[in-house]
Amino acid sequence: MVTPPAQKEKFLLYLLIGQSNMAGRGLVEAEDTVPNQRVLRLNRAGQWEVAKDPIHFDKAVAAVGPGLTFGRLMAAQDASITIGLIPCAVGGSGIAAWAPGVYFADTQTHPYDDALARARTAMHTGTLAGIIWNQGETDSNSEKSAVYEQKLKALIEQLRTDLQAPTVPFVAGQLPDFQINKIGADSQLHLNEAAQRINQAVAELQKRVSNYTYITAEGTADIGDHVHFNAASARLLGLRYATAMRRLQGKISGQK
Incomplete structure (x- = not known):
């Protein structure tokens, strides 16, 4: 266990949510x-410890995701x-x-409720400074992708309300080309139009959500399964999340 800073404003918290590509499936290296x-x-027990990969514990296969690189760059x-x-x-x-x-x-959990409870626990000692989201693979079908934009908008609003953080910055990640362009059973390249719609929804929300x-x-590249980012790509996403978060925080600060 580690004791966080005594001043809450010096302990900046970031909520990492989504599915497996946020949790990470890239090979852990030194x-x-x-x-x-x-x-x-x-950690899983609600205690603070020095971060190292795997950051997440959703499944036994959790490994390198964007979170650690993001955290290191935000601290830097x-x-x-x-x-x-x-x-x-x-x-x-x-x-x-x-x-x-x-x-x-699948994991015998309540994803939203669990995240909310963990965030509230963390906020006893720190200040919520941002949320990053990487998800969409499971919703890459015609029915679910059609309502993805409104569901993500509702999720952002719900989190901000429940965490009493109406202006907390939120950064979402798009799906990679290796999920959009896939080789089918006929050995031909097929376009996953639903994954494209997910990406369009993620982009369009910039016009509708503050x-x-x-x-x-x-x-980016995958680990060979056309689904999960390899470690190098997960770290690249961590860099992009940090850059986007800093830019967003700068805009918000300038508006105050």
Whole structure:
């Protein structure tokens, strides 16, 4: 266990939510286990400890995701602050599972309720500074992708209300090309139009939701399953999340 800073404003918290690509499935390497005393994570028991991959614990296969790189880069901008990561992603969870009271049988959890409870626990000692979201694979079909934009908008509003953080920055991630362009059983390249609609929804929300932005997954690669980012790509996403978060926080600060 680690004792966080006494001043809540010096302990900045980030909620990490979504499904398996937020939790991470990339191979853990030496660089992913180097400790940084100013980057902590809330473990499964609700205690603070120095962060190292795997950050998440949704499934036994949890490995390298974007969270640790994101946390390290957020800490690097100000030596006086400590970053607290709140890992809550759940592999395989569709956006419908991210609503109050919903039970997700695959992991025997309540994704939204659990994330809310963990965030509230963390906020006893720190200040919620942002939320990052990486999800959409499970919703990449014609029916679910058609309502994805309205469901993500509702999720953002619900979280901000329940966490009493109406202006907290929210950054979402798009799906990668290796999920949009897939080789089918006929060995031909097929376009996953539903995944494209997910990405369009994630982008369009920038026009409809305040203090929101998104990152692309351009130039990323998978671990060989056409679903999950490899470790290098997960770290790249962490960089993009940090860059987008800092930019969003700067805009919000400028508006005050």
